[in-house]
Amino acid sequence: MAHQVKGLKDIYAILANERKLGGVIETAFIRLRSGEEYPNAVITNVDVMGSAFYSISFVSQDGMHMIVNVAEIGMISAPVHKKIVDLENQAYRKIRTAEKLRYLMRLYEVNEGSKNPFFLEEAKMLIQDIGTDAAKQKVDITYIEESPKLYSIA
Numbered sequence: 001m002a003h004q005v006k007g008l009k010d011i012y013a014i015l016a017n018e019r020k021l022g023g024v025i026e027t028a029f030i031r032l033r034s035g036e037e038y039p040n041a042v043i044t045n046v047d048v049m050g051s052a053f054y055s056i057s058f059v060s061q062d063g064m065h066m067i068v069n070v071a072e073i074g075m076i077s078a079p080v081h082k083k084i085v086d087l088e089n090q091a092y093r094k095i096r097t098a099e100k101l102r103y104l105m106r107l108y109e110v111n112e113g114s115k116n117p118f119f120l121e122e123a124k125m126l127i128q129d130i131g132t133d134a135a136k137q138k139v140d141i142t143y144i145e146e147s148p149k150l151y152s153i154a
Helices: 006-018 090-110 117-131 130-137
Strands: 024-026 030-034 037-039 042-048 052-059 067-071 073-077 080-082
Touching: 006 024, 006 052, 030 130, 052 090, 090 117, 090 130, 117 130
Parallel strands: none
Antiparallel strands: 024 042, 024 080, 030 037, 030 073, 042 052, 052 067
16 A cells, blocks of 8 residues: 655645545654654544644554644654554554454454355455454454355357
8 A cells, every 4th residue: 555645735635535545644743833743643534624734643652642734733744654563652553553453354254154245345345454464363364264266268
């Protein structure tokens, strides 16, 4: 995944469509106007009123949740849309993986024994997002993993 994010509109769009897209937005660092710097910060929310962005929420590398007014942000360096499994921010990776695993287990429970294509698609996306190692610990992913396609001629 690891797609470069170009601005607050992109960040907002990714966060608003997180369920369809998966992943999170991690930055190289966020520097506030006061000079404080937060490496590997993960942006969790962008607040908008009309067309004006007024605050950003993020989680620092040590797990501290912060909400900052946009005017207080000096720089957001290299924001990237990544899968949860690829995060360098270990504190947020642990939190988000646990949340996604709970959701995945509930999804399995509701669709018990079903091979509904919508369930399979969503479960596959969640497993790719958190990584197969984490998913294997809680659920059976054998029938979710892609099997080779068979083609018949004539």
